[in-house]
Amino acid sequence: NHEVFEPAFEVIQKIEEAGGEAYIVGGAVRDYLSGIPVNDIDIATSETPERIQEIFEKAIPVGIEHGTVIVRHRSVSYEVTTYRVEEGYEDYRHPDEVTFVRDITLDLARRDFTINAIAMSRNGNLIDPYHGHDAIRKERIEAVGQPAERFQEDPLRMMRAVRFASQLSFHIEKKTEEALNRLSHLLQYISIERIAVETEKIFRGSDYALGLHLLHTTGLKNHLPILKDLDIHRNVPNSPLVGWHEIIAFYVLQFPQLSAENFMKSWKLSKDTKKKTIQLLYAYKQYEIEKNVTAWLVYQLDEELFPSFSRLFSALHQEDVNLDKALMEMKERLPILDKRELTFQAKDLLQLFSDLPKGSWISEWMDTIEHHVVTGEMENDYEKIKEWVREWNPPARN
Numbered sequence: 001n002h003e004v005f006e007p008a009f010e011v012i013q014k015i016e017e018a019g020g021e022a023y024i025v026g027g028a029v030r031d032y033l034s035g036i037p038v039n040d041i042d043i044a045t046s047e048t049p050e051r052i053q054e055i056f057e058k059a060i061p062v063g064i065e066h067g068t069v070i071v072r073h074r075s076v077s078y079e080v081t082t083y084r085v086e087e088g089y090e091d092y093r094h095p096d097e098v099t100f101v102r103d104i105t106l107d108l109a110r111r112d113f114t115i116n117a118i119a120m121s122r123n124g125n126l127i128d129p130y131h132g133h134d135a136i137r138k139e140r141i142e143a144v145g146q147p148a149e150r151f152q153e154d155p156l157r158m159m160r161a162v163r164f165a166s167q168l169s170f171h172i173e174k175k176t177e178e179a180l181n182r183l184s185h186l187l188q189y190i191s192i193e194r195i196a197v198e199t200e201k202i203f204r205g206s207d208y209a210l211g212l213h214l215l216h217t218t219g220l221k222n223h224l225p226i227l228k229d230l231d232i233h234r235n236v237p238n239s240p241l242v243g244w245h246e247i248i249a250f251y252v253l254q255f256p257q258l259s260a261e262n263f264m265k266s267w268k269l270s271k272d273t274k275k276k277t278i279q280l281l282y283a284y285k286q287y288e289i290e291k292n293v294t295a296w297l298v299y300q301l302d303e304e305l306f307p308s309f310s311r312l313f314s315a316l317h318q319e320d321v322n323l324d325k326a327l328m329e330m331k332e333r334l335p336i337l338d339k340r341e342l343t344f345q346a347k348d349l350l351q352l353f354s355d356l357p358k359g360s361w362i363s364e365w366m367d368t369i370e371h372h373v374v375t376g377e378m379e380n381d382y383e384k385i386k387e388w389v390r391e392w393n394p395p396a397r398n
């Protein structure tokens with residue numbers, strides 16, 4: 001039943017045939033042993049990145065200095081990383097130096113939690129010096145080695161502990177939790193970009209309620225912009241939120257004193273997130289005005305955001321609804337999907353009122369036409385629109 005790993009085992013076999021060692025490591029082994037779906041498969045190897053590039057035709061170096069090469073095999077990408085140890089964490093930043101080593105157990109020792117420090121050979125055997133499999137069975141998150149030392153080396157690991165609790169519904173082992181409570185203030189030294197990645201995963205985890213609770217009890221929350229002022233452990237959404245746009249919309253819609261703009265700025269979120277957030281907020285406000293999902297709402301909202309709208313709606317209404325299908329059906333019934341499909345365009349408007357100077361009246365009229373056609377108040381018919389424009393509201397001639 002190692003089926004999901006078969007293609008990865010072939011990658012390993014190739015490295016072994018070239019005289020090296022390789023194992024599946026990290027999240028894939030952890031998720032497999034926990035009985036949850038496996039995502040990306042990472043491979044650790046005794047061979048140098050240069051050797052890996054020689055062994056595989058399709059190999060892309062992505063961080064030679066960290067020892068990572070992406071190998072493509074049967075249309076799937078694998079991150080193949082040379083065994084390494086990390087030394088000298090100055091200022092709680094990334095390690096000063098990485099050193100390649102020949103022994104997998106040394107590589108496992110640098111990993112954050114015992115559940116993440118298990119290697120699987122191509123026969124399915126485990127190399128598990130820190131008893132990670134036992135920790136998985138006991139649903140326990142515990143640091144490899146001394147928790148305080150590990151958190152001081154890299155305080156992001158504290159966020160990761162909470163993230164794994166949320167994803168796996170595991171508890172944090174006592175010594176690890178004590179260190180976390182004591183050292184949570186070190187999070188201030190970590191870049192907001194790295195914190196944002198883990199925070200998003202906490203909200204998306206199946207036990208996000210546990211995750212949000214832990215952010216509060218550990219004190220980590222005090223170092224999260226905006227969220228630190230909210231009772232995130234009490235005001236828990238009804239379902240997981242996937243992506244920052246959903247998280248931001250969830251809070252901004254409930255707390256009018258919050259600004260989405262500010263939220264995105266303090267978390268240094270991407271332009272893409274910004275775009276999605278604005279769209280989602282607009283859609284939800286449309287819903288609030290009409291108390292209904294309207295044609296205009298569906299028209300304005302990108303199809304890829306339908307699931308987001310659905311989840312946001314569920315979270316805000318404390319009920320589990322799936323609106324995806326209803327939204328799709330409404331979309332299929334829309335008279336147009338884009339304003340370029342209007343039979344009557346700006347040039348037609350200019351022709352009709354050729355004596356008027358160009359001005360904002362053109363776009364205002366076009367917006368009105370678009371709205372009327374989308375909502376079904378007006379047919380998308382050239383003659384009818386023309387007649388309507390002429391009859392009802394010719395722009396002021398002054």
Ligand code: ATP
Nearest residue numbers: 025026027028039042110111112116117154156157
């Ligand atoms: P996911 O399923 O989200 O990818 P993952 O456990 O694979 O989870 P990654 O961030 O992809 O997480 O990291 C891969 C592995 O690298 C981890 O399982 C862990 O062994 C190690 N690792 C990652 N980040 C750290 C860290 N900050 N400190 C120590 N080890 C780490």
Ligand code: MG
Nearest residue numbers: 026027040042
């Ligand atoms: Mg991973």
